Amino acid sequence: MLRSFLVLVLFQFTGEALAIFFPLPVPGPVLGLALLAVLGAVVPGLLDEVAKAADMLLANLSLLFVPAGVGILQHLDLLRAEIVPLVAVLVLSTGVTLAVTALVFVGVSRLTGHGEEA
Amino acid sequence: MPVESAQTFWVFLATSPLFWLALTLAAYVGSDALSARLGRPPLLNPVLLSITAVGAVLVVSGTDYPTYFEGAQFVHVLLGPATVSLAIPIIRYRRELRRLFVPVFCAVAAGSLTGIGSAVLVARAFGGSELLLHSVAPKSVTAPIAMGIAREIGGLPELTAVVVILTGITGAVLVTPLMNLLRVRDWRARGFASGLAGHGIGTARALQVNATAGTYAGLALALNGLFTALVAPTLLMLLMR
Numbered sequence: 001m002l003r004s005f006l007v008l009v010l011f012q013f014t015g016e017a018l019a020i021f022f023p024l025p026v027p028g029p030v031l032g033l034a035l036l037a038v039l040g041a042v043v044p045g046l047l048d049e050v051a052k053a054a055d056m057l058l059a060n061l062s063l064l065f066v067p068a069g070v071g072i073l074q075h076l077d078l079l080r081a082e083i084v085p086l087v088a089v090l091v092l093s094t095g096v097t098l099a100v101t102a103l104v105f106v107g108v109s110r111l112t113g114h115g116e117e118a
Numbered sequence: 119m120p121v122e123s124a125q126t127f128w129v130f131l132a133t134s135p136l137f138w139l140a141l142t143l144a145a146y147v148g149s150d151a152l153s154a155r156l157g158r159p160p161l162l163n164p165v166l167l168s169i170t171a172v173g174a175v176l177v178v179s180g181t182d183y184p185t186y187f188e189g190a191q192f193v194h195v196l197l198g199p200a201t202v203s204l205a206i207p208i209i210r211y212r213r214e215l216r217r218l219f220v221p222v223f224c225a226v227a228a229g230s231l232t233g234i235g236s237a238v239l240v241a242r243a244f245g246g247s248e249l250l251l252h253s254v255a256p257k258s259v260t261a262p263i264a265m266g267i268a269r270e271i272g273g274l275p276e277l278t279a280v281v282v283i284l285t286g287i288t289g290a291v292l293v294t295p296l297m298n299l300l301r302v303r304d305w306r307a308r309g310f311a312s313g314l315a316g317h318g319i320g321t322a323r324a325l326q327v328n329a330t331a332g333t334y335a336g337l338a339l340a341l342n343g344l345f346t347a348l349v350a351p352t353l354l355m356l357l358m359r
Contacts, residue, residue, distance in 0.1 A: 008199040015202070025351035027266025029201035034344060036205035047209050054203035057196060061318050062165045063146045064197050065261040065283060067190035069169040071276030073176060074183050078249070078277065085246030086281070089254050093236040094288045094315055095296060097258055101229030101338070102302045102311035108221040109304070 004053035007046075011036045132181060138189025145171040160290035160323060165283050197262035204260065204340040211337055222310075226338065229314040230345045231353065233258035238357050251358075253277040256350055257285040260317040263343040267350050282317065289316025290323035305330040313338035 015032030018024075024031070040046045057064075072079065079086070109115055131137045149167035156162060176186055187194070208215070215222060237254045246254070252273035256264040261282045268278035293312045302308055309331025312320035317339050325332030 011202045012198045029198045030347040032202040033205045037208040040209035054206045057200040057203045066168045067194040068279040072280045082250045085241045085244035088244040089240045090288045096236045097233040097315040098311045100232040101314045102307045104228040105225035105307040108224040112220045
């Protein structure tokens, strides 16, 4: 478990280091994600090694947003001032994103001969 | 307990990072148990419930955020390794991914660009400030990545965290009626859309409905995080001109 966690942290660290040396507008942990996705597919045993800690983190992912979310307390006046555009974004943009994603998936699946199996 | 020693005890608690760490964990465990007991209704999201509960304690006790964060940072720091962990579904389903590369790639690209673009355009149309525009742009991406993106593009990560959670809840509520309305019956597409637009909360919702939908939702969550992190800064620069 600990070794698994260490591997995850090392990937994050490598990502953060890359983000410093190459000024990419991508967060360091995302570079770590990309690196792990590539290496995990070719290095045998790497998936099993990281999965122990990764599955536990992913199973409790929601908990990890709480500290940052509480930070909204410092910006309640901003939230109050912008409530109308905020609600509009939540409903309209989320609805459109759902629709476009599903329709493109279905459309392109059919075109490429991977139509629904269900 | 006499009033004086109760006060001393409170001062000890409130200045101890351990107390705020314990409160964060307790609020989440309690909220999660309540949500599970009520059959996990999308509107009663455990994260939103926990934030409200912790926030109420901070307001009532007059505690400032930096004091709270001294304890809560031990949870917060795990966001980094959790982001790296999102590679797991990509590695696990890489054969499926290779087979369906074209539809999956097109859906991620279309969904990610629609998510960022529509958020910025709607926020602007309804008179949102520049700060709001930058904070809502990555709203469909999982919170750890979205907060990183918000920081890169000049948004407010705390606002983004809350907007991301609210987006997930909105997506989880909208997905079933909307897909029925659009007559999308393919579980892969329904799940993929739910995970892409509603990240972890949308994925949890998809898993409740159908196993295939859940798998594709998890995949969409990871891929959208990666794709949006790569394109959001550039797209935003174009939209802001």
